[in-house]
Amino acid sequence: MTARVLVVDDVPPNVKLLEAKLNSEYFDVQTAYNGPEALELISREHPDIILLDVMMPGMNGFEVCRRIKSNPATVHIPVVMVTALDQPSDRIAGLEAGADDFLTKPVQDFALFARVKSLIRLKYMLDELRNREATTTNMGWDESAANDYNKEAPNDAKILIVDEQEHIADRIARVLDVVGDVTLMIGGEDVADRAREKNYDLIIVSLTMRDTDGLRVCSRIRSFDETRNIPILVMVSEGTDKQLLRALDMGVNDYVVRPVDKNEFLVRVKTQLKRKRYADKLWENFHTSMHLATTDAVTGLYNRHYLTNHLDTQLAAAMRYDKILSLMMMDIDHFKNVNDTYGHAAGDKVLKAFSMIIAKNIRGIDLAARYGGEEFVVMMPDTPMDWARSIAERLRKQVEQHPFDVGLDAGPINITVSIGVAASTDQAMPAELLEYADKAMYSAKSTGRNKVIVAEEPVLEGSSS
Ligand SMILES: [Mg+2]
Secondary structure (H helix, E strand, O other): OEEEEEEOOOHHHHHHHHHHHHHOOOOEEEEEOOOHHHHHHHHHHHEEEEEEEEOOOOHHHHHHHHHHOOOOOOOOOEEEEOOOOOOHHHHHHHHOOOOOEEEEEOHHHHHHHHHHHHHHHHHHHHHHHHHHHHOOOOHHOOOHHHOOOOOOOOOOOEEEOOOOOOOHHHHHHHHHHHHHEEEEEEOOHHEEEEEOOOOOOOOEEEEOOOOOEEEHHHHHHHOOOOOOOOOOOEEEOOOOOHHHHHHHHHOEEEEEOOOOOOOHHHHHHHHHHHHHHHHHHHHHHHHHHHHHHOOOOOOOEEOHHHHHHHHHHHHHHHOOOOOOEEEEEEEEHHHHHHHEEEEHHHHHHHHHHHHHHHHHHOOOOOEEEEEOEEEEEEEEEEHHHHHHHHHHHHHHHHHHOOOOOOOOOOEEEOOOOOEEEEEEEOOOOOHHHHHHOOOHHHHHHHHHOOOOOOOOOOOOOOOOO
């Protein structure tokens, strides 16, 4: 794993030491010797992780951290506080300033690499989600997630504790009462299986159980789709570095060493819950924007952009597997009259009802899209021309017989549709196929409307027969 690490410390030998260690593991290291210099470099370079000294003249590490975490552009960059004082109060002050973790001087190689790697993994995941979100920021969902990171930890979280020592688990549960509901599981190798579909926000696993291999529990939690992204916090005893390293390698998010300091534990739990909620929010925004980007708002069918993208891949697949793909191009007859006579609200009602008829008449593998104003396209994979024609004919009849209620006292109105059908050939390109269907639809229009016309087999120029 390679990444850009920023080391910030006012004492040059400290910087050199960390730089050398990180360089030996092929990290790309940048350095700064005070707070303002660090902030300037961060806003310019956007490092993947920041190792930040606490005690610095002028602006101390807590203040630098607060500024990083209050800027939407840098809030997701992990910050590790590096402190000479191994004081729980210092650690808590750091976490409250928004730090993601700590290291204590002199920095142990093992702890350094474990923390850095685990936080970089998290950063990459958030980067990916942020990139997806950035592609749709112009559609208006930018601020929500970025600001969420700094909100208070939730008080309605669902937390699972896995520990054989019930009285200890009970004590932990009481500490965590303020953040939500806590469930206890007394070990067992099937813990991960039982945790599926429970939607936990955090799973806390003891690695000091006698009868259950805590590491195995963690690895199984990471292996199921439903639980893969749930944060895991492990509890370990002093001097079990090797076990802890394995845990962090398999993607455990954080750890506490027993005996657990109550306040530190609570702050670490809150940090995990906040991150989880931030990632959930990014996912949710991504799905919403995906939906909005591919769907027509009036009818709920796919939009033209989505159809043309899929037509490319489906047509290529049809050729590869020697199947026929058919297209229906539909246009509602005299739709302009509906809008002009009854208004656009009535027009939208017709479009919706018309879309419902389409949706009810096509198969799961078919794809229906609103292609333009009153134009619709249905793509039908693995469908020869004859089938496509009869599906089109059935649709045409249903539209003709359907009473379209547009809210008039005089009752529903009648609508008809003209449909052109085209089927793929060995050579057909997506644009050509759409064009054939379109031409067929226009000949349905010009020969009286309310009918289905099948595109003629295209004659290749220059071919002799
Ligand atoms: Mg210092």
